[in-house]
Amino acid sequence: MYNQALHKTLLEFTQRGIDSSNKEKLGQFIAKHHAADLAGVLERLDPAEALPFFELLPIEEQAEVFGYFNSAFQQEMVDVLSPRRLAELVSVMDADERVDFFNKLDEEHQQAIMPCLAQAEREDIRKLASYREGTVGAVMTSDYAALTADLTVARALEKLRREAPDKETIYNAYVVDEQRRLLGVVSLKDLILARPEAKVQDLMNRGLVVLRAEEPQSEAAAKIARYDLLAIPVINGDDKLAGIVTHDDALDVSVQEATEDFHRMAGMTHKSPGLGEVNMLDASPWLIVQKRLPWLLILVFMNIFSGAGIAFFEDTIEAVVALVFFLPLLIDSGGNAGSQASTLMIRALATGRAHLKDWFALLGKEVGVALLLGGGMALAVSVVGIFRAGPEVAMVVAVAMVCTVLFGSLVGMSLPFVLSKLKLDPATASAPLVTSIADIGGVLIYFSLATWLLRDMIVAAGAG
Missing domain, CATH: 3.10.580.10 (CBS-domain)
Structure with a gap:
C-alpha cells in the first residue's frame, strides 16, 4: 500500500535539501519503514531525487529496497548510480535477484561491474545466467544450506x-x-x-x-x-x-504467470517490457498501445468474415428485415458463452485440474451444459421474438440461440486444448479471439437457419 505520509516527508526534504545536520535524523526515519513501502515512494520521485534518500541506507538495505523497484525504475536508477556503487549493490543481492538484475543490464553496464565483483559472485552469475528464461534454473538461488x-x-x-x-x-x-x-x-x-x-x-x-x-x-x-x-x-x-x-520466489512466479495469462486472455501481446512490470499510472500510452494494438488488428481482419457472411445472406435479410434486430443478441450470446468456457478451461489447465486426456470427457459435459444454457436463453428470447416479429421468426431465433451458444461454448472449451496440444500457451485462446470466432460462426448459423426455415417467406418476398 502506498505510504502517503512518507512521500510527503521526502518531498519536504527534497525542497529543503539534505545536509549534515538532518542527514542522520532522516536516515533513521527512513530505516523505520519497510523496504516495500520505501520503494513504492521512491518510485514516484525522479531517479536523481530518489538517489540521496536511497544512499542514506546501509548497502544491505539498499539491495532490499532495490529488489522492490519495478524493472523500469531499476533501469533508471542504474543510470544515476556510479559503477562502483552499482557493483557494491549487486554483490550484496540475493543470488537469484542478482542474476535477474544482471541479465536486464545492457552490455556496457555488465562489463563495467563484472571486474568489481568477487570471483565467486562472477561464477555464480555465469552459472545462473546460463539457464533459459522461463525455466526453473532461471529463478532458483544458489544461496542454500x-x-x-x-x-x-x-x-x-x-x-x-x-x-x-x-x-x-x-x-x-x-x-x-x-x-x-x-x-x-x-x-x-x-x-x-x-x-x-x-x-x-x-x-x-x-x-x-x-x-x-x-x-x-x-x-x-x-x-x-x-x-x-x-x-x-x-x-x-x-x-x-x-x-x-x-516459496517467495514461487509466489513471484505465480503472480508473473497469472499476469501473463490475464494479458493474453485480454488479447494483448506479452513481450518485454511487460505491462505486468509497470504501474499502470506510470505506463506510457505508447506502451499500452503496443500491447493492445497487434491483436486488435488481427481481430479486425477476422471480423471481415462476419461482414462477408452478412453480405452473402443479403437476400434473406432483405426479405425478412426483422432478422437484423436479433443479430447482435445472438452473436453476443455465443461469444459470451465461449468466453466463459474458455476462461474455465484455461484456468483448469493452468492449475493442473484438467489435462489433454480429459478433453473428450469434458467435451461431452460441455455439450450438455451448453444445450441447457442455450435452451434457457432460447426460451427467453423466443418470447421477445413472438411480440417483435411473429412465431416464425421467433422459432428461427430460438433454434439459432441454442446452436450459437453450443458452437461458442465448444470453441471456447476446445481451443485451449488445441493450443496445448500444439505446445502453445492455452491463454492465447483469449476472450477476444474466442468471441471473434463465435461471431463468425453465429452469423453463418443464424442466417443459414433463417434461409432454410423461412424459405417460403423469402420466396414470397422475392415474388412480390
Whole structure:
C-alpha cells in the first residue's frame, strides 16, 4: 500500500535539501519503514531525487529496497548510480535477484561491474545466467544450506550458524555427497531437537520432492503449492544439487504467470517490457498501445468474415428485415458463452485440474451444459421474438440461440486444448479471439437457419 505520509516527508526534504545536520535524523526515519513501502515512494520521485534518500541506507538495505523497484525504475536508477556503487549493490543481492538484475543490464553496464565483483559472485552469475528464461534454473538461488551425511548434529548446527548470514533460508538443509548429489533434507527443527552426537544421516528425509533445472518455472510454483513446502531443491542433468526455489520466489512466479495469462486472455501481446512490470499510472500510452494494438488488428481482419457472411445472406435479410434486430443478441450470446468456457478451461489447465486426456470427457459435459444454457436463453428470447416479429421468426431465433451458444461454448472449451496440444500457451485462446470466432460462426448459423426455415417467406418476398 502506498505510504502517503512518507512521500510527503521526502518531498519536504527534497525542497529543503539534505545536509549534515538532518542527514542522520532522516536516515533513521527512513530505516523505520519497510523496504516495500520505501520503494513504492521512491518510485514516484525522479531517479536523481530518489538517489540521496536511497544512499542514506546501509548497502544491505539498499539491495532490499532495490529488489522492490519495478524493472523500469531499476533501469533508471542504474543510470544515476556510479559503477562502483552499482557493483557494491549487486554483490550484496540475493543470488537469484542478482542474476535477474544482471541479465536486464545492457552490455556496457555488465562489463563495467563484472571486474568489481568477487570471483565467486562472477561464477555464480555465469552459472545462473546460463539457464533459459522461463525455466526453473532461471529463478532458483544458489544461496542454500548444505550438509554432509556424516556430520554430527552439533557440528551441523555450528556450520549452519556460521553460514546463516549468507543463506536465503536455513530452515531446511540439504544433504549431499562428495559429488554434491542430493541425498536428502533435514529440517532445522529436527537438528535442534536431536541429541548433539546423533548423525545427520539418521535424521534426514530421503523422500524428496525435486525439480529439474530445465523444467518450466510454473512447475516450481505448482509443486511448492501442492506439497506445502518452504523451498524445493533443484537438480541438474547430473543429478547434482544446483540450487533451490523458495516459496517467495514461487509466489513471484505465480503472480508473473497469472499476469501473463490475464494479458493474453485480454488479447494483448506479452513481450518485454511487460505491462505486468509497470504501474499502470506510470505506463506510457505508447506502451499500452503496443500491447493492445497487434491483436486488435488481427481481430479486425477476422471480423471481415462476419461482414462477408452478412453480405452473402443479403437476400434473406432483405426479405425478412426483422432478422437484423436479433443479430447482435445472438452473436453476443455465443461469444459470451465461449468466453466463459474458455476462461474455465484455461484456468483448469493452468492449475493442473484438467489435462489433454480429459478433453473428450469434458467435451461431452460441455455439450450438455451448453444445450441447457442455450435452451434457457432460447426460451427467453423466443418470447421477445413472438411480440417483435411473429412465431416464425421467433422459432428461427430460438433454434439459432441454442446452436450459437453450443458452437461458442465448444470453441471456447476446445481451443485451449488445441493450443496445448500444439505446445502453445492455452491463454492465447483469449476472450477476444474466442468471441471473434463465435461471431463468425453465429452469423453463418443464424442466417443459414433463417434461409432454410423461412424459405417460403423469402420466396414470397422475392415474388412480390
